[in-house]
Amino acid sequence: MFSNLFLKSFRILLLPFSILYWAGIAIRNWLYDRGYSKSATFGLPLICVGNLSVGGTGKSPMVEYLVRLLHEQFKTATLSRGYKRKTKGYALADAQSTALEIGDEPMQFHLKFPEVPVAVGEERIVAIPQLLHDRPETQVIVLDDAFQHRAVKAGLNILLTDYSNLYTRDFYLPTGDLRDLKSGARRAQIIIVTKCPSDLDTKKRNAIIAELKPLPEQEVFFTTIEYGQLYQIMGQKVPPPSLDTEVLLVTGIANPKPLEKYLLQYCKSYNLQSYADHHIFTIDDLKDIRRKFDDIDAPGKIILTTEKDAVRLSKFSNEIADWPFFVIPVRHRFLFQQEAQFNARVINFIKEFTPQTSTYGKKK
DSSP states (O other): OHHHHHHHHHHHTTHHHHHHHHHHHHHHHHHHHTTSSOOBOOSSOEEEEEESBSSOSOHHHHHHHHHHHHTTTSOEEEEEOOTTOSOOSOEEOOTTOOHHHHOHHHHHHHHHOTTSOEEEOSOHHHHHHHHHHHOTTOOEEEEETOTTOTTBOOSEEEEEEETTBOGGGOOBTTTSSBOSOGGGGGGOSEEEEESOOTTOOHHHHHHHHHHHOOOTTOEEEEEEEEEOOOEESSSSOOOOOOSSSEEEEEEOSSOOHHHHHHHHHHSSEEEEEEOOTTOOOOHHHHHHHHHHHHTOOOTTOEEEEEHHHHHHHGGGHHHHTTSOEEEEOEEEEESTTOHHHHHHHHHHHHHTOOOOOOOTTSOO
16 A cells, blocks of 8 residues: 555656656647548458557457457457567467567467467558458458557547546556547547446446546447456366465456456455566566465465466476466456447448558558
8 A cells, every 4th residue: 555655646746747748649649630640541440449548458358359259250360569579570470479479468369369360560550461461361450459559540449448547537647547648539439448346337337428428429338357267377287276275366467456356255365476567477487486386375275377477478388387377367248238239339340341442551
């Protein structure tokens, strides 16, 4: 608690930098809104998943949700920046790809959906033509974390905002977590309030909608986090243990609090070994994890991590093969019986999409 108060107090001192940051993104967005900076369009449906803040809104599970929804009906591909990877430029995932080469989230998509093309590239305007060259049969591309990448104009923009930190209540970096203007929400066709309590009531839902002030054409959805069945990270596959045990939680994600809350409900107790978001694990980290795990004096204890962290830990398959190391999957579950409505909105966008001449490389 003390550290949180100190951090908040320190960030308030950075307010002048936040004002400069706000001015910079305001000018940038003004240039795009007025047409001085150009946004390219492409002749196929592009679905953008993003947010206005830095991390922690559930973009990766939403990309997975869309891929799971679409890939059997349409030739679907994903395109990500490949954050924290050790390479640059465009790359298409293959059997030899690693998280260090393409990033942990794209690697996670590739492992879960090996039949779906997974590409990375910092400049989407350059990467999209390369992806279409490599996979000309592609019918729809899901752009991961591309809401601020205005050089490309997606046909369907899905904006995520965390229930516990709505963009309407946030402030700009570095004082707050916003990396884009609050008014940027108007560019979205769909707004999803994520990580809601599973028992969110209609009164609270309506209050949030009133606070977000969506445009008449915008749809607002609400999701909660749903955790799946545990599976072993490496080595021999064994039946998943009950969470009613002692757990060492190892995380390197932006916001582990929902998972911690979940563990408080279902396990006897848990210890936390926390790292920075997208942390690249080292052999020294493994030693620290093992040391902390060995210090837990309880039978049937396990180590638990997220799917994103598991991808980054996979390079240590030999070292952790015999550890009781398990992964807990996460996905979005729509509240208020909105799932069918959301699915129909996405599928209809693709079916009703009218191909137009690409503006890539051309002046408007």
